Amino acid sequence: MAIGQKLEDARNRKGISIREASESTKIRGDFLTSFESGNFEINLPEVYLRGFIRVYARFLGIDPESAVADLNLEIGSGKSKSAKKTIGKIGGSESAENMKDISSAESSRNNQSQLSVPKNPSPRFFLVAILASSIIVFAVLLTFIFSSDDENVQTITDTSGDSVNQSIRETKSKEIETVKSPNINQSSESMLKLAAIGAIERLIISDEGKTPKVYHEFKNVQSGWEKAIPFSNSFRCYSSSLQNIRFAVDDGIEKQVNGEGAGNFSWSVK
Numbered sequence: 001m002a003i004g005q006k007l008e009d010a011r012n013r014k015g016i017s018i019r020e021a022s023e024s025t026k027i028r029g030d031f032l033t034s035f036e037s038g039n040f041e042i043n044l045p046e047v048y049l050r051g052f053i054r055v056y057a058r059f060l061g062i063d064p065e066s067a068v069a070d071l072n073l074e075i076g077s078g079k080s081k082s083a084k085k086t087i088g089k090i091g092g093s094e095s096a097e098n099m100k101d102i103s104s105a106e107s108s109r110n111n112q113s114q115l116s117v118p119k120n121p122s123p124r125f126f127l128v129a130i131l132a133s134s135i136i137v138f139a140v141l142l143t144f145i146f147s148s149d150d151e152n153v154q155t156i157t158d159t160s161g162d163s164v165n166q167s168i169r170e171t172k173s174k175e176i177e178t179v180k181s182p183n184i185n186q187s188s189e190s191m192l193k194l195a196a197i198g199a200i201e202r203l204i205i206s207d208e209g210k211t212p213k214v215y216h217e218f219k220n221v222q223s224g225w226e227k228a229i230p231f232s233n234s235f236r237c238y239s240s241s242l243q244n245i246r247f248a249v250d251d252g253i254e255k256q257v258n259g260e261g262a263g264n265f266s267w268s269v270k
Contacts, residue, residue: 234268
């Protein structure tokens with residue numbers, strides 16, 4: 001059964017409307033309608049699309065990881081039918097570079113296999129061939145390792161306008177608090193200090209003072225986690241568990257964010 005149909009059936013079994021589901025999950029109602037109809041070609045980066053599906057599935061009592069796996073199958077099928085059309089704009093250039101590296105590696109392997117082989121190869125020839133093959137395989141492995149996404153943290157520069165920031169705003173998560181400081185020079189760079197007092201599934205920080213904006217994303221943060229991030233003038237933060245995040249700016253007092261569940265908060269100079 002398609003993931004969209006599974007979501008719709010689970011919601012109907014609970015007797016919940018799209019509006020009620022949207023209010024509970026803080027996900028836009030038109031997004032939920034698109035998910036249930038199997039339309040995933042919406043203006044969302046894949047990282048947010050998977051996050052929304054995981055949150056919605058958990059709310060409906062469906063295994064989140066199974067739902068994301070079904071989503072990946074549908075997205076992959078859609079890509080093969082539309083010349084690998086990407087959802088959203090984050091990571092597009094990285095995927096192109098990965099494909100280019102893989103293509104180059106495969107070309108090198110093909111060229112290597114087409115080299116002429118002596119009729120009576122000596123042991124030395126076999127040794128050279130084995131070494132050459134090992135080098136090629138090692139190069140391919142390095143390409144995959146260094147081009148793959150970091151499961152714990154990603155730093156993303158927004159080269160496509162304001163699409164990612166717009167996606168954060170469109171989650172319909174309420175703004176929790178905006179803190180202003182009158183004593184910081186607007187042209188200087190400040191240090192944001194974050195600390196987790198509980199598990200946080202996803203944490204995204206947007207450096208609003210840089211052009212283009214710079215995003216830092218952290219996944220599966222555990223209690224006791226700490227991080228210091230430089231930023232210019234202001235930042236916006238999205239947390240899937242607001243009650244578990246604390247922050248301080250420079251040497252200021254650590255602050256507790258009001259609110260529970262998913263939401264945004266921001267900080268800026270006066």
